[in-house]
Amino acid sequence: MSDAPPPIRVLVCDDQALVRTGYATIFSAQPDMEVVAEADNGHEAVQAARRLRPDVVVMDIRMPLLDGIQATRQLAGPDAEAPPKVLVVTTFNVDAYVYDALRAGASGFLLKDAPPAELVNGIRTVARGEALLAPAVTRHLIGHFAQHLRPADTSRPARQDVLRALTPRELEVLRQIAEGLSNAEIAAQLFITPETVKTYVSRILAKLGLRDRVQAVVLAYRLGLVPSTG
Numbered sequence: 001m002s003d004a005p006p007p008i009r010v011l012v013c014d015d016q017a018l019v020r021t022g023y024a025t026i027f028s029a030q031p032d033m034e035v036v037a038e039a040d041n042g043h044e045a046v047q048a049a050r051r052l053r054p055d056v057v058v059m060d061i062r063m064p065l066l067d068g069i070q071a072t073r074q075l076a077g078p079d080a081e082a083p084p085k086v087l088v089v090t091t092f093n094v095d096a097y098v099y100d101a102l103r104a105g106a107s108g109f110l111l112k113d114a115p116p117a118e119l120v121n122g123i124r125t126v127a128r129g130e131a132l133l134a135p136a137v138t139r140h141l142i143g144h145f146a147q148h149l150r151p152a153d154t155s156r157p158a159r160q161d162v163l164r165a166l167t168p169r170e171l172e173v174l175r176q177i178a179e180g181l182s183n184a185e186i187a188a189q190l191f192i193t194p195e196t197v198k199t200y201v202s203r204i205l206a207k208l209g210l211r212d213r214v215q216a217v218v219l220a221y222r223l224g225l226v227p228s229t230g
Helices: 017-028 042-052 068-076 095-104 116-127 135-144 159-165 168-178 183-190 194-208 213-222
Strands: 008-013 033-039 056-059 085-090 108-111
Touching (some): 008 017, 008 042, 008 116, 033 042, 042 068, 056 068, 056 116, 068 085, 085 116, 108 116, 159 168, 159 194, 168 183, 168 194, 168 213, 183 194, 194 213
Parallel strands (some): 008 033, 056 085, 085 108
């Protein structure tokens, strides 16, 4: 009897048949992945995801009927039940697209010209519940758009709620996550192990009802817990 974990169930959504076929071929060749469906527009992706409950949706942005941002919001936004992880893959390297995708609930963002190994690793990364953005990109991107994150959002904790919920050390870790530090860098700053940092990150996400590191960064900037770099 095998002890191997179940494969990561992937839904591929792109309006170009050649791209979809390429992705499906690459992902299906991985021993730990299973492509459960393909979709050629956002509306079809939403329907398929709700029916099949994939672990990860690989989502294009510009598509007919319903674009990838709106589809992501329906699948992984604050009102979504049992949301899948959404990995946005697009040809458009535009800050606004990245920002909109993350605000809609995406867990990661890659360009279509990324090597196949990077795409495969991206699926594994978001499936583990980790955000797929390099720390330096996180700081630049979220900092640049911080002014858009300030208005009150009743679906997220308020500043005082966060301050009450977190211990001083957890609050410090949250600030350093938002500053773009990796777990290893946070560990070096606080003279603790990376494993301890991972434990703090898990506690922060659980206490604040956040899905992943990206949401923690957005929340920290929106509440003014860190200075904007924009």
